[in-house]
Structures are given as structure tokens and as C-alpha cells.
Amino acid sequence: MADITTLEEAAAGATPEPAAVPKQAAHLTPLTGGALVLGTIALSLATFMNVLDTSIANVSIPAIAGDLGVSSSQGTWVITSFGVANAIAVPLTGFLTQRFGAVKVFLSSILLFTLFSFLCGQAPSLEVLILFRVLQGASAGPMIPLSQTLLLSSYPPQRSGMAIAMWSMTTLVAPITGPLLGGWITDNISWPWIFYINVPVGVICAAVTLALYKERETPRRKLPIDWTGLGLLVIWVGALQIMLDKGQELDWFGSNVIVALAVAAFVGFVLFLIWEIYDEHPVVDLTLFKLPNFTLGTIMLALAYGMFFGSLVLLPLWLQEFVGYTATDAGEVLAWVGLFALILSPIIGRYMNSVDTRWITTSSFLIFALVFWMRSRFTTGDSYWEYSIPTVIQGISTAAFFIPLLGIILGGLPPQRIAAASGLSNFARITAGSFGTSIYTTIWANRASLHHEQLASHIYAGNPVSSPVIQGLQASGFSHEQALGVINRLIDQQAYTIAVDEMFRLSAWLFIALIALVWLVKPARHAGPVDAGGAH
The missing domain is CATH 4.10.860 (DNA Excision Repair, Uvrb; Chain A)
Structure with missing residues (x-):
């Protein structure tokens, strides 16, 4: 099961060296009965809580921005600040674990994450909220890899595959649940509760972890950082x-x-x-970039994830601000990605070794291109299902995206380099997601301003199209200034819709261009366990 463990560890952003887990856990007796069930639930919930926070705020940005008196583009800092801090903290996991022990670091990570989650909900301004999001993201860095380390120490080696499969489901369910839960909370309670809900979960996870794992600390030794x-x-x-x-x-x-x-x-x-x-x-092993497959795989992972995550932020923003969707409705549109992702991911993981990963990755990029092309035809008058069907299809490309690319990145690496490769590739992925969010929203706003100017140039006195509209609005009781305000809002709506369509069209072409990189990758060798741990 070493190959499954390695790939899933990488997918979750893990940094502990897989080869080290059995060694550290060798003196520990696996948990049994109720203790095993409770331990699995607590560790999985911690992972769920962490991953949930990468997407739960996506649909809440308009509400947060409006409440704190800033623009939606400024509100996206709530997302990017967490991602950047989380990415930077990931390389520290190995050092902290060996210096203080996996259990202490994991407990500290949960408690600090819980504290900063509460403080995020209390933030009176955007600046304070961003500060606590940075601290929340940094404290979350070790949580995902160490939850897996402790979980593997709880199961006998022959059941490690099942443990990883159960654990990995949380990393698939959480991003799907995030927008839906965030939208419902924002619409029915208030946006601070997207952070407050972490408090009881964090306290429970910390209490169970302390009770079950306090005597199962990993070996410690001082290492330079x-x-x-x-x-x-x-x-x-x-x-x-x-x-x-x-x-x-x-x-x-x-x-x-x-x-x-x-x-x-x-x-x-x-x-x-x-x-x-x-x-x-x-802190980062740059010599890995001497390996062509690692370099190409990491570039593809970063670029594709940047576009994928950028669109996850852009789509709900547009739906709420210019189509009139509530946060809940926008979350439902995004949640459909989970339909095929949950069904197909285990199948692709199981049969990946028998198929050339380049074909799987190519198929994924082609489907992503199709999805973005469908979105590039969106109008403000489309139905719910016209917005949702591309997201349903995107679940297929998402399932065929992460595992094969991680296979390309880790394929053929010796066991002692997998930890560094996993950490570096996931640093690139998380950072690209934050950069993608900023780039997407910035270009969208710039293009919308350009289109607004072009459309507004057609509004002038005596224009045969605009004049009757203004007169009709005035006849309905609007003043001249109010009538112009209504028309300006309509122009805004069309300008931002044209701009969002352009962003989706650009993404479609970029995914097609990425296919060229796929076929520069050398085919994986099916020679042994080390290769299997990487990329077939």
C-alpha cells in the first residue's frame, strides 16, 4: 500500500517522509475498538476543518466586503492571505515534528487554528481579519501532514491503505462542502460563523487527540533549520x-x-x-528541479490549480454581484463538482498503474477546456442548470487531475526524496491558488472597466436607443440622475459579464496549451515499488 500512501500524502500537502512513518510508529501498538474509531474521526475532522477553510469563504466575500466597507476585490485578501501563509508554513512541518514531536505540534496546530478562527469572526475591519487569517493559515500548515502521520501509527501496516482511503475522503468532501456551507451560513446566520464553526470542532479534535495520543509521541531530535x-x-x-x-x-x-x-x-x-x-x-530542495518530470509536473500542477482555484473565486463573485444569486445559491452551483469527483477518484486511483498517466492528464485538461468554454458563453439570463452543468462536468476533470499529476511529479523518485518533492510541489500548488485568485479578480476588474467605458460611450443625449429608456424610467417616477444610475448598473452588469466570459475563454485556451507540456514528460517506468509510489 506504499504507493497509495505516498500519492494521497502528496495530494493532501503532506511533508513527513513516508519511509519514516513506520520507523517512528514501530514501537507503538495499533489502536483498537472504540479508540481507533474515535482517533480516526478526530484526525479526519481536523483535516476536514483545515481544508474546509480554503473554500468556505469563497461565496462569502461579497458579504464580508460589504460588512467591512471594502470592495469585493479587496475582500479576496481573506482567501489569498490564508493560502500564502499556509503554503509558507508547510516546509516547517518536518523541522517542528522532529524538534518537538508530532503529537505536540499537531495539538498546537489545532489549538492555534481554533483560536485564530474565533478571532477571525471577531475582526472589526478587513486589516484585522487578514492578520488573523494569516495566523490561521500559518498555524494550519502542519495539521494535514501530521494528521496522516498519527493516523498511520494507529493502524496495523496491512490496513494502512484503508486508513488512507478513509482519511483522503475528507480532502475531497471538504472543498465541495465549503461553498455550500459557507453560503448557507452567510445567508441564514452571518459571515463570522463560517469561522466560529471551527471552534467546537477544534476543541473536540484537540481533546480526543490528547486523550488517545499523549503517550504516543514520536522521537525528537534537534535539527538545524x-x-x-x-x-x-x-x-x-x-x-x-x-x-x-x-x-x-x-x-x-x-x-x-x-x-x-x-x-x-x-x-x-x-x-x-x-x-x-x-x-x-x-528549507526547499531546489535540486529537484534538475529532474525533468518533477519540473514539468510541478509547473502543470501550479498553472492548472491556479486557474482552477481562481475560477472557484470568480464564478460565485459574478453570480452574486451581477446575476442576483444568494451566497447559498452560488455555493450550490459550485458544490456540483463533487458528484463525479467523489465517484471517479477511487476508480482512477485504483487503475492508474495500468494506464499511461499522460493520457489521463490530457483527458483532464481537455475536459477543463470544455468546461471553461461552456462558461465563456454565460449570460445573466441563463438558468440555474445552465450555470451548474459545467460544474458537474468539471467533477470528471477534477478526479482525473490531481492523482495523475502527482504521479508524474513523484514517479521514479527514491523514498528519501519523496517528502521534499511532496512539500515543494504542494507549496507551488497552494501558492499558485492564491496568486491565481489575485490575478483572476484583477484582470476581471480591469477588463470590466474597459468594457464599461466602451458601452457607456453609446449613452448620450439624443441616442435612439438610450433616450427612450431614460424617458421611460423618468415616466415611472425616476429622476434623470436616478435613471442614469439604473442604466449605469445595467452597463456594469454587461461589462462584468463580458469580462468574466473572456476570463473563462482564456482559461480554456490555456488548458489546451498545457497539453503540450504533458507530452514532454517521460513515460513512467513500471519497475518496482519506488516507481509505483509515484507515477504510473
């Missing part, structure tokens, strides 16, 4: 993310702040590369 490399990583990723988020608001390179952030990101990135190449204990 690359603080300089970590600091440079924080500088260049943070500066780049802030630049992308604030660029539109500050007029891009017309602003000294944006110029300074761009310089900091570039210089920090260059220094980071130089330092990590020569440091004896790098």
Missing part, C-alpha cells in the same frame, strides 16, 4: 502576493509602493534561489 531561506521565502512570496492584491487599487507601477514590492519580490526571489542552492540544510 534554514532560517535565512525561510525568511527570504516569506519576503518574496509575501511581497509578490501583496503586489498582486494591491496593484489595481494603487494604479500598479504608477505607485511607489507597488514598485517597492516588485523590487522586494524580485530581489528576495533571486537571493532565495542563491541561498537555497548552496545551503547545507535548505
Whole structure:
């Protein structure tokens, strides 16, 4: 079952070395009976809570932005700040685990995540909310990989495959549940409760974990950590993310702040590369990029996930702001992705070794292209099912997306390098999701402004189309200014719809272009257990 474990560990963003888990857990007796059931539920719930928070805010952005008095584009910081902090914290998991022990780090991660979740709900302003989201994302970094480490130590080796299968279902269900639950809570209670719901779950998970695992601590030893490399990583990723988020608001390179952030990101990135190449204990093993399959696979994973996640933010924003959907309705549209994803993922995982992963990945990208092409034809007058059918189909491409790409990335790697490869590829994926959110919303707003200007140029006194409309509105009791306001709203609606269609059309073409990279990958070798752990 080592191949299943490795792939699922990578899919969840795990960083502990798979080969180390049995060694650390060898002196522990597997749990049995009620203790095993409770342990599995607690660890899986912790994972569910963590993954849920990557998507639960997607449909709540308009409500959060409106309540805090900011624009929706500024509100997307709530999503990107969590993702960036989470990605940066992932490489620290191995160091923290070996320094303090897996149980202590996992408990600390749950408790801090729970605390910052509560504080997110209490935030009186966007700035304070972003601060707590950063701390929430950073504290969540070790939670997913360590939940898997502790789960594997709870089961006998021969049942590890079943344990991973049960655990991995949470990583599939949570992103689907997030938009639906977030929408319902926002519409029926209030947006702070999308964070408050983590509090009872976190307390229960921490209490059960402490009761069952306090005597099952993993071995500890002091290891050096690359603080300089970590600091440079924080500088260049943070500066780049802030630049992308604030660029539109500050007029891009017309602003000294944006110029300074761009310089900091570039210089920090260059220094980071130089330092990590020569440091004896790098926080990120850049030598992995010497491997063509790893490099190509990571590039495809990052680009595809950036577009995928960017669309998950853009679609509900457009549906709520310009189609009139509630947060619940928008969440339902997104939730349909789970129909085929849940059904097909176990099947693809089971039979992947007998099929060339390049064909599976190509099929996934083609279906993604089809989905985005269908979305590029959206209008504000479409029905619920016309919005939802592309999301249903997207479940097929999602199921055929992660596992084969992770197979390409990890295929053929020796066991001692899988942990580093998993951590680096998942850092790239999570960071690309945050960058994709900022890029999608920024380009969407810019294109909408351009289309608004073009459409508004046709509104002038005596225009045979607009004049009768204005006169009709005035006859209904609107003042001239109010009539122009109504027309401006209609122009906004059409401008943002044209822009969102353009973004989806661009995504379709980019997914087709990615297929060229798929066939630059060398076919996986079916030679042994190491290869099986990676990419067939």
C-alpha cells in the first residue's frame, strides 16, 4: 500500500517522509475498538476543518466586503492571505515534528487554528481579519501532514491503505462542502460563523487527540533549520502576493509602493534561489528541479490549480454581484463538482498503474477546456442548470487531475526524496491558488472597466436607443440622475459579464496549451515499488 500512501500524502500537502512513518510508529501498538474509531474521526475532522477553510469563504466575500466597507476585490485578501501563509508554513512541518514531536505540534496546530478562527469572526475591519487569517493559515500548515502521520501509527501496516482511503475522503468532501456551507451560513446566520464553526470542532479534535495520543509521541531530535531561506521565502512570496492584491487599487507601477514590492519580490526571489542552492540544510530542495518530470509536473500542477482555484473565486463573485444569486445559491452551483469527483477518484486511483498517466492528464485538461468554454458563453439570463452543468462536468476533470499529476511529479523518485518533492510541489500548488485568485479578480476588474467605458460611450443625449429608456424610467417616477444610475448598473452588469466570459475563454485556451507540456514528460517506468509510489 506504499504507493497509495505516498500519492494521497502528496495530494493532501503532506511533508513527513513516508519511509519514516513506520520507523517512528514501530514501537507503538495499533489502536483498537472504540479508540481507533474515535482517533480516526478526530484526525479526519481536523483535516476536514483545515481544508474546509480554503473554500468556505469563497461565496462569502461579497458579504464580508460589504460588512467591512471594502470592495469585493479587496475582500479576496481573506482567501489569498490564508493560502500564502499556509503554503509558507508547510516546509516547517518536518523541522517542528522532529524538534518537538508530532503529537505536540499537531495539538498546537489545532489549538492555534481554533483560536485564530474565533478571532477571525471577531475582526472589526478587513486589516484585522487578514492578520488573523494569516495566523490561521500559518498555524494550519502542519495539521494535514501530521494528521496522516498519527493516523498511520494507529493502524496495523496491512490496513494502512484503508486508513488512507478513509482519511483522503475528507480532502475531497471538504472543498465541495465549503461553498455550500459557507453560503448557507452567510445567508441564514452571518459571515463570522463560517469561522466560529471551527471552534467546537477544534476543541473536540484537540481533546480526543490528547486523550488517545499523549503517550504516543514520536522521537525528537534537534535539527538545524534554514532560517535565512525561510525568511527570504516569506519576503518574496509575501511581497509578490501583496503586489498582486494591491496593484489595481494603487494604479500598479504608477505607485511607489507597488514598485517597492516588485523590487522586494524580485530581489528576495533571486537571493532565495542563491541561498537555497548552496545551503547545507535548505528549507526547499531546489535540486529537484534538475529532474525533468518533477519540473514539468510541478509547473502543470501550479498553472492548472491556479486557474482552477481562481475560477472557484470568480464564478460565485459574478453570480452574486451581477446575476442576483444568494451566497447559498452560488455555493450550490459550485458544490456540483463533487458528484463525479467523489465517484471517479477511487476508480482512477485504483487503475492508474495500468494506464499511461499522460493520457489521463490530457483527458483532464481537455475536459477543463470544455468546461471553461461552456462558461465563456454565460449570460445573466441563463438558468440555474445552465450555470451548474459545467460544474458537474468539471467533477470528471477534477478526479482525473490531481492523482495523475502527482504521479508524474513523484514517479521514479527514491523514498528519501519523496517528502521534499511532496512539500515543494504542494507549496507551488497552494501558492499558485492564491496568486491565481489575485490575478483572476484583477484582470476581471480591469477588463470590466474597459468594457464599461466602451458601452457607456453609446449613452448620450439624443441616442435612439438610450433616450427612450431614460424617458421611460423618468415616466415611472425616476429622476434623470436616478435613471442614469439604473442604466449605469445595467452597463456594469454587461461589462462584468463580458469580462468574466473572456476570463473563462482564456482559461480554456490555456488548458489546451498545457497539453503540450504533458507530452514532454517521460513515460513512467513500471519497475518496482519506488516507481509505483509515484507515477504510473
